[in-house]
Amino acid sequence: MNFEQAARFGTYISKNYSKDIFRLLNNYRDISASEAASRLGIHIQTVQDFLEAMADLGILSKKEVTER
Numbered sequence: 001m002n003f004e005q006a007a008r009f010g011t012y013i014s015k016n017y018s019k020d021i022f023r024l025l026n027n028y029r030d031i032s033a034s035e036a037a038s039r040l041g042i043h044i045q046t047v048q049d050f051l052e053a054m055a056d057l058g059i060l061s062k063k064e065v066t067e068r
Helices: 003-013 018-028 033-040 044-056
Strands: none
Touching (some): 003 044, 033 044
């Protein structure tokens, strides 16, 4: 991890909701951004941005699914 990646990680991990998102991921392993946002009562875009950043940094893996 280079300095820019570490700075980005620090920015996201310091958010007050990051602990709650990681707790959900620990409990459910696979959870959609919409479900996480609903359970935490925060905006879906916030969760999507957080999960995308963690995936870009290699901390999480991402699986694309579609709902029918």
